[in-house]
Amino acid sequence: MRVLHTADWHLGQHFLTGQERTTEQQAFLDWLLRLVQEQAIDALVIAGDVFDSQTPSYTAQELYYTFLVKMQATGCRDIVVVGGNHDSPTMLNASRQLLRQLRIHVVGGVPTDPTEQIISLRYADGRPGLLVCAVPFLRDRDIRLARAGETPDERQLRIRQSIADHYAALADHDLVRGQRALDVPVLATGHLYAAGGEAREGAERDVHIGGLGLVGAEHFPAAFDYVALGHLHRPQVVGGRAHIRYSGSPVPLSFTEADDKQQVLLLEFKGAGVPAITALPVPVSRRLQRFHGTLDEVEADLLAYDNSAFALVAWADVLVRSDETPAEVQRRVQAVLRLQQLQVVAPRGVRHQRATEVPDLATDATPLALLHELTVDEVFARRVAGLPPERAAQLTATFGELRQLLNEADPLAWSGE
Numbered sequence: 001m002r003v004l005h006t007a008d009w010h011l012g013q014h015f016l017t018g019q020e021r022t023t024e025q026q027a028f029l030d031w032l033l034r035l036v037q038e039q040a041i042d043a044l045v046i047a048g049d050v051f052d053s054q055t056p057s058y059t060a061q062e063l064y065y066t067f068l069v070k071m072q073a074t075g076c077r078d079i080v081v082v083g084g085n086h087d088s089p090t091m092l093n094a095s096r097q098l099l100r101q102l103r104i105h106v107v108g109g110v111p112t113d114p115t116e117q118i119i120s121l122r123y124a125d126g127r128p129g130l131l132v133c134a135v136p137f138l139r140d141r142d143i144r145l146a147r148a149g150e151t152p153d154e155r156q157l158r159i160r161q162s163i164a165d166h167y168a169a170l171a172d173h174d175l176v177r178g179q180r181a182l183d184v185p186v187l188a189t190g191h192l193y194a195a196g197g198e199a200r201e202g203a204e205r206d207v208h209i210g211g212l213g214l215v216g217a218e219h220f221p222a223a224f225d226y227v228a229l230g231h232l233h234r235p236q237v238v239g240g241r242a243h244i245r246y247s248g249s250p251v252p253l254s255f256t257e258a259d260d261k262q263q264v265l266l267l268e269f270k271g272a273g274v275p276a277i278t279a280l281p282v283p284v285s286r287r288l289q290r291f292h293g294t295l296d297e298v299e300a301d302l303l304a305y306d307n308s309a310f311a312l313v314a315w316a317d318v319l320v321r322s323d324e325t326p327a328e329v330q331r332r333v334q335a336v337l338r339l340q341q342l343q344v345v346a347p348r349g350v351r352h353q354r355a356t357e358v359p360d361l362a363t364d365a366t367p368l369a370l371l372h373e374l375t376v377d378e379v380f381a382r383r384v385a386g387l388p389p390e391r392a393a394q395l396t397a398t399f400g401e402l403r404q405l406l407n408e409a410d411p412l413a414w415s416g417e
Contacts, residue, residue, distance in 0.1 A: 001121070001129040002040060003187070003275075005265040006032070007047035007230030008249040010086065012060025014052075015315070016347050021251060022059055023312065027285040028250045029067045032264070035280065036074045039266060043121050043130065044076055047230030047247065048084025048137055048191030054091065065095075068104055078121045083108040083136040084191040084230055107134040110166075118175050130187060130269060131179045133170040133224070137191040137231075138163055156214065163192065164219040171221035180223060185269040188224040190215075191231050194238045194246075217241045225274055226267055234260045235279065243274045250282045255317040258288040286312040289344065294355070295322040295329060302336045307343040314344040319351045326352050 009028075013021045036044065051060055071079060081104065083089050089109030096106040105119045119132040167188065170176060176186055195216040217239025220227050227244040234257065235248035247265050252258060262282040267275040287310045291298050298320050307314045316337075320329050333350045380399055384392040 001042045001123070001185075001269045003043045003045060003130065003267040003269065004032075004036065004039075004041050005045050005047065005226075005228040005245070005247045005267060006250060007191070007228070007247050008049045008084070008233055008253075009046070010049055010052040010249065010251070010253055011063050012052045012056045013253060015253075019315070019347055020059075021253075022063070024251050024285050025063060027311070028282060029063060031283055032250075033067070033070055033074060035264070036071065036076050039280075041074070041076050041266075042123075043078040043080065044071070045132070045187065045189060045228050046079070046081045047189045047228045048082050049086045049230055050081060050084070050092070051087055053086065054088035056091070068099065068102070072102060077103055077124065078119075079104045080119060080121075080132050080134055080189070081106045082134050082189045082191060082230075085137045085139075087137070089136070105132075105134065107136050109136055110138065114169065114173065115175065117170060118173060120175075120179070128179060128182070128184045131176060131184055133167075133176065133186065133188040135167065135170070135189050135191075138166060160214045160219070163215050167219065167224075168221055171223035176223060180272060183271045185225040185272045185275065186223055187226045187228060187267075188220065189228045189230075190220075192229070193231055194229065194244075217244050220244055225269070225272060226277075228265075233257050235263050235265075242277060245277070252284065252288050255288050255290055258290055258317075284310065286310060287314040288317070289314050290317045290319075292317075292319045293321065295320050295324055295332060298333060299336050302333070302340055302344065305340065305344055313342065316344045316346045317348070318346045319353060321353045321355045323355050 009025065010021075011025055013025075015021060035041070050064060053060075056064075068079065081092065083092050087108065092106055092108030096108070099106055107117055111117060117134050119134055120128055121130040121132060123129045167190075170188070171186075180186060192215055195214065225243060227238075229238065229244065229246045232246045233249040233253060234246070236246050238244040238246070245265060248260060248263060249257065250262050250264065252260060252262065261279075262284055263279045264282060266278040266280055268278075269275045287307060289305065291301050291305075293301065298318060302316070302318075305314070318333060318337075320333060322329055324332075329352045330350055337344070337346060337350075380396065384395050387395070
């Protein structure tokens, strides 16, 4: 059976100062449809964060549902969708019964009946080809909140064990053991932050008590021939085990992801056992490019930038370190940007840092950043930066829990982030 593993589409994302990503995301979905046909894919697995918000726009929902409809003509027999921390379980599950008739299996949140997480994918002749343990993002209500008197370390251990127990229970289920005995491979999904994984700043870290690494490769049972993970946007292997992987985001979602290699993963199963795994690069339609340096360096780099390899104008993050006046920096850089407006634009303008200032590592070396340029997490990190490390960690953990609780109670609470 030939399976594609992808995740973290974040449909409906607004970039920095409000730019929509619809054109880029549509280009990816069109490419994915062609790929599914060309590679004769049997099943597509989307490991969470289909949407960027728990209240996705009409445009984002239209992208999603139109893609699912078009997939019906590709020859792909099954699609498995699990919810991520950005997704609304209720919203995803609302169309679950209808989509099931199209062999689209949606698990937006942890169901009451564990068997609803175990999905059998079959060949056209009815033979079982793959068993999927479809685990979505595990929210606090799924693994219990903090207990009175618990230390942060005790809470970490308990939550880690709760997640491991969830996977162990699925691996030990009669349905899974029965299929394994018949040489049917088993794939598990997950949307979490695995210990040792490289997370980018911002929303990737907002998972489970402040986003600290919780689950290691050893917590995934040996019964799983492949573990398809979502949440971290850089493609990576977990714990040196090639069958436990993040596919990464197919569209770069921030400047911290500018140098990542966007991809989807092709899995070729031939009975039980680790599949053959091939990374298929995703064409990038818009380049995110950083221009950091002295005034002369930034001017030269902007003038030399060639965007001819990309369909859309590049978005630039421009940071000038110079002792020139802010007005002079703006005048010179904006003049270059006007010359290069068909090649590159700077969505959040030109940032200026005096060359004689010592960079503040705790604030990502951008002390002059405006409030609207920062995420909620970045603002909180700056507020606790001067505290003792243990106290800062405790406050960050508590803040993460409060954010998650509020987000589940009122999805619009952080819509302005």
